[in-house]
Amino acid sequence: MTPGRSMILPPPLHAGARVALVSPAGPLGGPAEVALAEANARSLGWEPVVGRFALARTGYFAGTDDERITDLREALADPSIDGIWCLRGGYGAMRLLPMLDGDSLRQRPRVLLGYSDITALHAAWQTAGVVSYHGPTARAELSPFSRDSLIKAITTGHEPAGDAPDATCIVPGRVEGRLAGGNLALVASLAGTPWAVSFRDGIAVLEDVHEATYRVDRMLVQLRLAGAFDGCRGIVFGHCTDCPDTSEDGRRTLRDLLSELGHALNVPTLMGVPVGHIPDQWTLPLGAMATLDAGAHTLQVHRPTL
């Protein structure tokens, strides 16, 4: 977000909302995943509109850059489309950033839902000053927990987060700030670019998958050296799934890294909330204000007071 710019909340997705299902990053496994995504959308009362290239495959991408941006652009240009639900992450969304029109994102704000590699698109929405939703991808089997949070976040506007009883308090304290972040690898990969994420006046929400501890260390150090954490008010780390603490990494863990970061910044820090590559996920509105109480293991989203 541009500092000082007010954030726009896209209209909620009520029954009958038309939701584009697109693949801006990695390829799907096959039509069954699209069918599951359509069923997910219908179960939420939405009408799914599958992108032309949703099932395309070019190497590790869901089609060429041109094909992937075409589906996104067509969805954004269609006035009947109310939201965009990304089918999966993987890798490839950040390649599309120079081809997205940030002004149009703000002129006609729309719900964006997804996580992991979709963090690149969240950065585009945030840069345009539009709230976007960090939550399950469309092809996921939605657990009751994930479904409940998603409905609250996007449909009813109720508080989608709340208690995280299984979380670990790293640095206690209570703070308010704007939610910002997403997948750590993507946030680090956006450093130095026009879509760089800033945690100033914010609560950093981070997660990752398949990263050795030294890589997580390196990404956090990059973001510190790049100033991304300057003015950060709090840190919420979800899960680092399949992030081995083995071999020569053995004596340094994610908890050590977050303790180092949280104490260096001297901000409330909570680890292990329902965010990441896990079955039960919160859907969090990035760009919205929230209150973190690390000692109480709670993250409360202030939806009406954007």
Added chain:
Amino acid sequence: MTPGRSMILPPPLHAGARVALVSPAGPLGGPAEVALAEANARSLGWEPVVGRFALARTGYFAGTDDERITDLREALADPSIDGIWCLRGGYGAMRLLPMLDGDSLRQRPRVLLGYSDITALHAAWQTAGVVSYHGPTARAELSPFSRDSLIKAITTGHEPAGDAPDATCIVPGRVEGRLAGGNLALVASLAGTPWAVSFRDGIAVLEDVHEATYRVDRMLVQLRLAGAFDGCRGIVFGHCTDCPDTSEDGRRTLRDLLSELGHALNVPTLMGVPVGHIPDQWTLPLGAMATLDAGAHTLQVHRPTL
């Protein structure tokens, strides 16, 4: 390097030069590696001075940040030390960057030798406007090829590179520029920081190890989006060692990535030169001018005309 600032060439290391052996990143396996490094230095006519914490170990670091920066600082503060040869890479050098005094690097320019994670220190030398040497770490078994190039680069001042008959021309053409870069993962990890690498008016020298193709893709895209390649005149990629082109990455290879980059920038591009995690390595003076002729498979360093 600050644009327009002249680069300083450190004095060459002649017989009797005192060379500090330090571990600014990952830990060594044991004293035998220090012994090999000392033998390497003596075989080049240098007197090795082993850092106090060269054998320290803290998790995946060669000691704490304080211990690692202490060895570097003591070497830089000692007027009898003529050069710094890093014992190994790994991870951890970039954590020391805010603790290094760039002004002192320029006031008393000294040889720096190493690669891989040592790219972070190269970035400090380059930012200070001092040529630094991208080549073997001190604990390596030096092949005759690597030894020859190292001696030419650092001791005699002769042309240390030249022909790369096994390289692959990706985009033909001949161009002059300053050598810049190092390990791709580190160059990407410095994006957005005060030590960010710029290839403006330069020839990008890159290599990597243990990175899936999609990660190399992401790093190159980050650097493009961050403007690092703006004004770049040529690209020289060494080797990406143990970078699997397998599973879902299968249809997109390093060559595809370099072809995409070289053609997008429209600059001479050469792949497979003796740079990287391989036995036979060039020692290249980063910050020095060179001529790349991709079609002829040659990289010629202009040593006297800095």
